[in-house]
Amino acid sequence: MTDILTVTMNPALDVSTSTDKVMDTHKLRCTAPIFHPGGGGINVARVLHRLGGDCLALYLAGGMNGQRLRQLLDQEQVRGHCIAIAGETRESFSAHETSSGRDFRFVLPGPALTPGEWQAGLDYISALGASPPYLVASGGLPPDVPEDFYARLARLAKARGSRVVLDTSGPALAAALAEGVYLVKPSLRELRELTGHPLQTGPDQHAAALQIIRSGQAQVVALSLGEDGALLVTANRALRARSLPVPVASSIGAGDSFVGGLVWALSRHETLEQAFRYGMAAGAAALLAPGTALCQAADVERLHREVLITPA
Ligand SMILES: Nc1ncnc2c1ncn2[C@@H]1O[C@H](COP(=O)(O)OP(=O)(O)OP(=O)(O)O)[C@@H](O)[C@H]1O
Numbered sequence: 001m002t003d004i005l006t007v008t009m010n011p012a013l014d015v016s017t018s019t020d021k022v023m024d025t026h027k028l029r030c031t032a033p034i035f036h037p038g039g040g041g042i043n044v045a046r047v048l049h050r051l052g053g054d055c056l057a058l059y060l061a062g063g064m065n066g067q068r069l070r071q072l073l074d075q076e077q078v079r080g081h082c083i084a085i086a087g088e089t090r091e092s093f094s095a096h097e098t099s100s101g102r103d104f105r106f107v108l109p110g111p112a113l114t115p116g117e118w119q120a121g122l123d124y125i126s127a128l129g130a131s132p133p134y135l136v137a138s139g140g141l142p143p144d145v146p147e148d149f150y151a152r153l154a155r156l157a158k159a160r161g162s163r164v165v166l167d168t169s170g171p172a173l174a175a176a177l178a179e180g181v182y183l184v185k186p187s188l189r190e191l192r193e194l195t196g197h198p199l200q201t202g203p204d205q206h207a208a209a210l211q212i213i214r215s216g217q218a219q220v221v222a223l224s225l226g227e228d229g230a231l232l233v234t235a236n237r238a239l240r241a242r243s244l245p246v247p248v249a250s251s252i253g254a255g256d257s258f259v260g261g262l263v264w265a266l267s268r269h270e271t272l273e274q275a276f277r278y279g280m281a282a283g284a285a286a287l288l289a290p291g292t293a294l295c296q297a298a299d300v301e302r303l304h305r306e307v308l309i310t311p312a
């Protein structure tokens, strides 16, 4: 069937542009908009496809934006399965301020889903003939989807023998961890929110990751630390990677690219350390591209050799 299934409950039509300076009240003259299909799992699938991974993106979309999103995914030749919903898929708007290099990101909530719609996502996975070795659940949940949706998904996927990779935040993250997943990729902000601790030092971060593992909530924690790199923790190993010194055009999509690179290598039966290297390379490669453009395969291949990994 497929090596990797990504699930996106709340995809977005990403619209990015740039303007000289962001100010209130004034009309901000912007450059021509660039459209990308977006949302956590969709971005991960786009990265996997670029890297040559065997991947299927499952997503729920509706309305004109949903149609556009579907077309854009098709144009990138990303294999997808769209579950049609009654609501209108959201747009996410980002504006790059050229005078400062900062990105302003406006994230809309997305349409509320009916129980039948979100249940159709679970049913699709239940009905799969063969289970994918990896299932990536990424991004936030739209309104009216129960907080334990990813927990239900994890239960289902685990029972079918898939390894669940999770990248989300807030109550949805906490609930899915209570169920247990294979790998979780919180950012530092997400881990702080989850634990309620500031986690200011490396040892604190390491201990928090280990706590997740010891309590059976995940087998691998990949904690991404933005410009400070990342920490990868399992029950018996901890590795730290320094971020690569690349010019930052935009950090949008770095986390999704990180997950894409990591899961791609895992699906090829690479070691965890090598997968970490690819995750770091993909995250860094995403920084090279402006706006919501993601990493390019050639950059990932080139950069993965430069990743410096040390025991944490
Ligand atoms: N400014 C940066 N400089 C160098 N590397 C970066 C930078 N920002 C991100 N990265 C790389 O991308 C990875 C993922 O970034 P980050 O930790 O910001 O996660 P994220 O999921 O994008 O964050 P969030 O979900 O909180 O928005 C990092 O581990 C790092 O390798």
Ligand SMILES: [Mg+2]
Residues within 6 Å of the ligand: 167, 187, 255, 256
């Ligand atoms: Mg993230």
